[in-house]
Amino acid sequence: AQSVSQHNHHVILSEAASLELGCNYSYGGTVNLFWYVQYPGQHLQLLLKYFSGDPLVKGIKGFEAEFIKSKFSFNLRKPSVQWSDTAEYFCAVKVTGSQGNLIFGKGTKLSVKP
Amino acid sequence: NAGVTQTPKFQVLKTGQSMTLQCAQDMNHEYMSWYRQDPGMGLRLIHYSVGAGITDQGEVPNGYNVSRSTTEDFPLRLLSAAPSQTSVYFCASSYSRGGEATQYFGPGTRLTVL
Numbered sequence: 001a002q003s004v005s006q007h008n009h010h011v012i013l014s015e016a017a018s019l020e021l022g023c024n025y026s027y028g029g030t031v032n033l034f035w036y037v038q039y040p041g042q043h044l045q046l047l048l049k050y051f052s053g054d055p056l057v058k059g060i061k062g063f064e065a066e067f068i069k070s071k072f073s074f075n076l077r078k079p080s081v082q083w084s085d086t087a088e089y090f091c092a093v094k095v096t097g098s099q100g101n102l103i104f105g106k107g108t109k110l111s112v113k114p
Numbered sequence: 115n116a117g118v119t120q121t122p123k124f125q126v127l128k129t130g131q132s133m134t135l136q137c138a139q140d141m142n143h144e145y146m147s148w149y150r151q152d153p154g155m156g157l158r159l160i161h162y163s164v165g166a167g168i169t170d171q172g173e174v175p176n177g178y179n180v181s182r183s184t185t186e187d188f189p190l191r192l193l194s195a196a197p198s199q200t201s202v203y204f205c206a207s208s209y210s211r212g213g214e215a216t217q218y219f220g221p222g223t224r225l226t227v228l
Contacts, residue, residue, distance in 0.1 A: 004156075006156075009154070034216070036219075042221070043204065043219045043220060043221045043222050044157075044204065044206075044219040045219075046216055046218070049216060090156060090157065092157075101147065101159055101162060101172065102147075102157075102159070102206075102217060104149075104156040104157040104158070105156055106154055106155060106156040107154075107156050
C-alpha cells in the first residue's frame, strides 16, 4: 500500500531561520503531490501542488517544494520563516488514475519563536 | 461561493448516541470525502464519493455510514458513537477524482464522545 512519511514530528525554529520539511512517499508510478497547512484552530489550506513539469513548484507565502523522482521525495522549503508560519504541515500524495483519494503523512508541527 | 461547509463545529455525544455530521459544497464538485484527524496520525480517509449515488469505503470506515443523494451534500452518520470516534472530522471536495483536481477542505467538526 502507498504511504507517506514526514520525517520530523515537531520542528522549532527562530524567526528568519530557513526551513526544510521532509516528505517521502512509497509508490513507483505517477503521483500528484501536495502540501497543506493547518494554522491553529483552522482547516487545511493548500500550500502548493505538483502535477507535472518543472519539479520546483512555488506556493503561497514564499513556500516552495522540489519533487525529486529518484528519491521519491517532495520536500517543503522556505528561506526565512516568520512567527505567522507556526502551523502544522501535511504532505499528501494522490496516485494518478486512482479513485482520487489523498494519502496523508502524519504531519509536522512547526513552531517559530519570535 | 461558500466553498465546503460543515455543521456543527463542535459536538459532544454520549456513548451509544447517534448523529449526523453535515457537509455541503456549492462548487458542483463531483468528488467528496470524509477524513478524521487524530493527533500524530495525520488525516485518514473514512468514506468517499465520486458522484451522486456512488460511495465507497476508505481506510477507516467502521462505525460510519454515508450516502450521496445530491451532488452538493455528503453527510456522515455515526450510528452508535464510541469514545474511539472522538476526533476532528473534515469534509473535502474536488471537481474530479483524477487529473489535476485539488481537494478543498471544510472547517471541520470537533467531536467528543464521552
